[in-house]
Amino acid sequence: MAAKKDEFYTQMADIERELQHYWPHFVDKVVLCNCDDPYESNFFKYFALNFNQLGLKKLICTCFDGSPVLGNELLLDFGDFTDDPKKMAYKVEITEVKDLNGDGAVDLADVQYLLKNDKNAISLLKQHGDFRSAECIELLKEADIVVTNPPFSLFREYIGQLMQYGKKFLIIGNVNSITYKEVFPLIKDNRIWLGPSITSGDRKFNVPDDYPLNAAGCGVDTNGRKYIRVKGVRWYTNLDHNKRHEEMDLVRLYSPEDYPKYDNYDAINVDKTQDIPCDYPGAMGVPITFLDKYNPEQFEIIKFRKGNDDKDLSVKGKCPYFRILIRNKNPQTL
Numbered sequence: 405m406a407a408k409k410d411e412f413y414t415q416m417a418d419i420e421r422e423l424q425h426y427w428p429h430f431v432d433k434v435v436l437c438n439c440d441d442p443y444e445s446n447f448f449k450y451f452a453l454n455f456n457q458l459g460l461k462k463l464i465c466t467c468f469d470g471s472p473v474l475g476n477e478l479l480l481d482f483g484d485f486t487d488d489p490k491k492m493a494y495k496v497e498i499t500e501v502k503d504l505n506g507d508g509a510v511d512l513a514d515v516q517y518l519l520k521n522d523k524n525a526i527s528l529l530k531q532h533g534d535f536r537s538a539e540c541i542e543l544l545k546e547a548d549i550v551v552t553n554p555p556f557s558l559f560r561e562y563i564g565q566l567m568q569y570g571k572k573f574l575i576i577g578n579v580n581s582i583t584y585k586e587v588f589p590l591i592k593d594n595r596i597w598l599g600p601s602i603t604s605g606d607r608k609f610n611v612p613d614d615y616p617l618n619a620a621g622c623g624v625d626t627n628g629r630k631y632i633r634v635k636g637v638r639w640y641t642n643l644d645h646n647k648r649h650e651e652m653d654l655v656r657l658y659s660p661e662d663y664p665k666y667d668n669y670d671a672i673n674v675d676k677t678q679d680i681p682c683d684y685p686g687a688m689g690v691p692i693t694f695l696d697k698y699n700p701e702q703f704e705i706i707k708f709r710k711g712n713d714d715k716d717l718s719v720k721g722k723c724p725y726f727r728i729l730i731r732n733k734n735p736q737t738l
């Protein structure tokens with residue numbers, strides 16, 4: 405059974421806001437959503453509805469058999485596919501979406517029609533739909549791009565598997581995942597980066613009906629579905645997007661008074677990304693939110709958090725919150 409903290413369901417608006425930056429990547433590609441129950445996943449809904457516009461070759465969606473059903477408007481009637489499909493792990497494979505029911509529009513009703521009538525489109529999984537299971541790994545091998553919001557508790561393993569199989573991906577995670585020893589080196593080496601659409605604030609996620617609504621930021625939306633607001637969410641990807649090639653405007657000048665050096669590394673401390681001095685050629689320690697603006701042509705990432713003595717970076721004995729050490733590749737000469 406999935407852990408309760410893993411059951412956060414992504415809103416369609418958040419998926420649309422991010423995906424709009426990547427459309428050319430999807431032409432003629434096999435997309436896999438492997439933590440997604442088509443009953444409830446807006447990732448499935450997004451790709452099924454935009455299948456033709458994106459020019460997809462195939463959409464594969466697999467779900468985990470512990471995933472509870474939220475009962476949203478996406479509930480698809482799969483006919484007599486199984487007595488109780490909601491409790492079973494299954495996969496959906498779609499290779500075309502067209503006006504099957506002849507109502508003049510290509511919409512969710514057609515997807516439902518397809519799943520009801522095409523025996524090849526939907527089938528049970530034997531190994532519980534775990535993304536690490538052999539049958540799910542076979543589907544991963546077939547995929548070109550993986551897009552989902554994976555279980556928070558398994559993020560390290562999840563991204564590790566994507567890297568192991570050399571897959572392109574776009575996934576949601578917590579901003580703190582940047583600090584994981586399995587993740588930071590990938591960011592440092594420009595093998596993965598952050599997506600452009602979420603850089604601050606919180607995001608609403610739907611939660612199962614039995615989710616306790618005592619935490620701050622919880623509520624029930626107009627259609628009666630429970631949600632929780634989650635802070636510090638980011639998209640992680642290795643698909644290129646234009647925003648990461650935009651230059652950050654730097655307006656401050658270096659002065660030793662404003663930018664003290666660390667005790668244990670030859671670098672200056674910069675408390676806010678916007679205050680990075682435009683003319684400093686050496687190493688600088690910046691907050692991890694720098695990565696929301698990181699352009700690899702403008703900056704180089706040196707290392708994370710630790711000084712030469714392998715202790716946290718400190719200024720006069722005090723450690724600021726985690727810092728990333730960077731260097732401006734083209735500092736201004738005044």
Ligand SMILES: C[S@@+](CC[C@H](N)C(=O)[O-])C[C@H]1O[C@@H](n2cnc3c(N)ncnc32)[C@H](O)[C@@H]1O
Nearest residue numbers: 406410412413414439468471534535553554555
């Ligand atoms: C954060 S939720 C997101 C669900 C969906 N991707 C979305 O964004 O709406 C993660 C989902 O992964 C499922 N899950 C948990 N462990 C899993 C595993 N080992 N393999 C595949 N899916 C898993 C959970 O049941 C849950 O539905």
